[in-house]
Amino acid sequence: QLQLQESGPGLVKPSETLSLTCTVSGGSISSRTNYWGWIRQSPGKGLEWIGSIYFRGNDYYNPSLKSRVTLSVDTSENQVSLKLRSVTAGDTAVYYCARHAGMGAIHFDYWGQGIQVTVSS
Amino acid sequence: EIVLTQSPGTLSLSPGERATLSCRASQSVTNSHLAWYQQKPGQAPRLLIYLASTRASGIPDRFSGSGSGTDFTLTISRLEPEDFVLYYCYQYGSLPWTFGQGTTVEIK
Numbered sequence A: 001q002l003q004l005q006e007s008g009p010g011l012v013k014p015s016e017t018l019s020l021t022c023t024v025s026g027g028s029i030s031s032r033t034n035y036w037g038w039i040r041q042s043p044g045k046g047l048e049w050i051g052s053i054y055f056r057g058n059d060y061y062n063p064s065l066k067s068r069v070t071l072s073v074d075t076s077e078n079q080v081s082l083k084l085r086s087v088t089a090g091d092t093a094v095y096y097c098a099r100h101a102g103m104g105a106i107h108f109d110y111w112g113q114g115i116q117v118t119v120s121s
Numbered sequence B: 001e002i003v004l005t006q007s008p009g010t011l012s013l014s015p016g017e018r019a020t021l022s023c024r025a026s027q028s029v030t031n032s033h034l035a036w037y038q039q040k041p042g043q044a045p046r047l048l049i050y051l052a053s054t055r056a057s058g059i060p061d062r063f064s065g066s067g068s069g070t071d072f073t074l075t076i077s078r079l080e081p082e083d084f085v086l087y088y089c090y091q092y093g094s095l096p097w098t099f100g101q102g103t104t105v106e107i108k
Helices: none
Strands: A003-007 A018-025 A036-042 A046-053 A059-061 A069-074 A079-084 A093-100 A108-111 A115-119 B004-007 B010-013 B019-025 B034-039 B046-050 B063-068 B071-076 B086-091 B103-107
Touching (some): A003 A093, A046 B086, B010 B019, B019 B086
Antiparallel strands (some): A093 A115
């Protein structure tokens, strides 16, 4: 059974960089048939897609966040990572990693449990 | 960006009743690339329906999806106690992929 687990600091200071990692078990991040994505959820903005990446580095980003976001893949660790720069209180949210059910424009089928990240000094 | 508007915001029904949830898109959703998710408190969203009407693996047949273009519907034929939670629609036909704001199904 595929499992995804987010990890990282739960508290980040304003203007700093939020760094999260998603570790995949029960499957390979190098799958030729899946993209991997990040979504966040906050009371004010609801669910928001952040970006998605393929193990070879092909990626898509939400234009609203593109200037501050970088996704990367570590195939040796079976992980996908998210970096969000210059954070503000508006970036406070639960962050989820998820697997696309296939290539390209495909829904998410498996999700991690999510990690709460608060931006505060 | 495609904006998805879900209605109603809250649906008050009794167990055994039929629930009809609406998701309206600001532009046509390409190839009916629309999914429905269920979210229970403290949990990640769970996939119910994709391609507007295809039930995901393991989802009970009381859940069904329909629609095309800009109007989509999730129907729960007979509400079970565990169905009284939050539901989201999600379009993946056009970048950026977007979610609706959600419909809460609550016990009347």
